[in-house]
Amino acid sequence: MARAGRRPGQTETREQILAAARAQFAELGYDGATIRGIAAKASVNPALVHHFFGTKERVFLAALELPLDPAVIVPALVEGPRAQFGERVVRLFLTVWGDPQTRAPFLAMMRTITTNEQAARMLKQFLERQVLARVAAGLGVSPLRVAAAASHMVGLALFRYVVQVEPLASADVEEMVATVAPIIQAYVDETA
Amino acid sequence: MARAGRRPGQTETREQILAAARAQFAELGYDGATIRGIAAKASVNPALVHHFFGTKERVFLAALELPLDPAVIVPALVEGPRAQFGERVVRLFLTVWGDPQTRAPFLAMMRTITTNEQAARMLKQFLERQVLARVAAGLGVSPLRVAAAASHMVGLALFRYVVQVEPLASADVEEMVATVAPIIQAYVDETA
Incomplete structure (x- = not known):
């Protein structure tokens, strides 16, 4: 669910990044995957991945829906x-x-x-x-x-x-x- | 594989008993299942279940293919x-x-x-x-x-x-x- 004030499309972009992240982590492991690689797979700018998640660790947690930070x-x-x-x-x-x-x-x-x-x-x-x-x-x-x-x-x-x-x-x-x-x-x- | 000297059909009967055992253990749990009930489900005499396996414990181990005796x-x-x-x-x-x-x-x-x-x-x-x-x-x-x-x-x-x-x-x-x-x-x- 998009928060109030967000443009429509942000939720879709976020989901797109998470799907790319799951694919990259599965293919390359945690160590091998990079924010740059995830961004490329999701066809977005790496800055957008940073904007949504901050670090690779947080992309991983979100991608696996882990409440273990x-x-x-x-x-x-x-x-x-x-x-x-x-x-x-x-x-x-x-x-x-x-x-x-x-x-x-x-x-x-x-x-x-x-x-x-x-x-x-x-x-x-x-x-x-x-x-x-x-x-x-x-x-x-x-x-x-x-x-x-x-x-x-x-x-x-x-x-x-x-x-x-x-x-x-x-x-x-x-x-x-x-x-x-x-x-x-x-x-x-x-x-x- | 039937052992030498066994009549053909014994392997099938054994498998039939194990299939019935898996169904009974799944439905009733380990405690609830009985040799009599397993025999009934397999349409064989309870004595045959005893003959093949001895005890309920051994039927369970064979049914789950557990090498944990x-x-x-x-x-x-x-x-x-x-x-x-x-x-x-x-x-x-x-x-x-x-x-x-x-x-x-x-x-x-x-x-x-x-x-x-x-x-x-x-x-x-x-x-x-x-x-x-x-x-x-x-x-x-x-x-x-x-x-x-x-x-x-x-x-x-x-x-x-x-x-x-x-x-x-x-x-x-x-x-x-x-x-x-x-x-x-x-x-x-x-x-x-």
Whole structure:
């Protein structure tokens, strides 16, 4: 829906750019795609892509309809007391996955990455560079440990919200925090 | 392929039973399906289902083509030194997922449960009753902690073998054991 005051045609241009972006990310991966290439594919000026989205990261988020903005999530996880990192991670995941509205795109993403190799490759590079590497650097923890911790949280979402394995599915938030937060914390504390 | 000495027609009967089993498990879940019901749906005598498969659990494994036999896996995990539980879990998972041959059906299962609600429900009950409850009882650990640990291993498989997130994807087995085994062990040791 075009906002009031926008000229008709802007929504179409935006959609055209997003379609081109999805094609470019699928073909070239997150690293290989460029704003210039996306603009060329959409037959628009690169400045217009910048105008609509700002950065390649934001084009990617919009193209995949991901409500996972590393500019918000990474600081939310890395800042704050280090001893409460595990708890912050678990609460953030349960908040995002617990709300059917914010869960939907993650669920769609989980379906896509298990069924579509190109989508898995796009997400892999984005996750490595834009999320995991930043958290690892922010905490001074090895990328391997951060990736392992992240894999736990994704598996937890799969079990609790998709397969709905009991007693995980009906445990309340505090019980989940008490059980899982110390485990995630151990990935940060034992920097072996 | 029928074994030597088998009458022709046995393979067809077996396939007919498995098709009926898939339909019954999908409709009624693991708990609701019975050998009697599967036999009725396949228009065969229940004794024939017993003859081919033995138990409902084995009908389920054959119907879903799962190479995950709890009668083998649960003892492999629960028996042996308790202090090495984490290591046993990680090595078993990496062995099963590391071999493309044994990985294939698990990968297919992961695709199915993210895209098919009925399949997710079937697997959920099977996993709860036949795998997680038995491991929890065998170790004297709460089912919540066992389910959380299992979710970690599934997420790890998703990241390492499906999305191939680095550096998880190319870490060698010993590095994976050193990183993840103490974390899984913590789920067993801290029986909060």
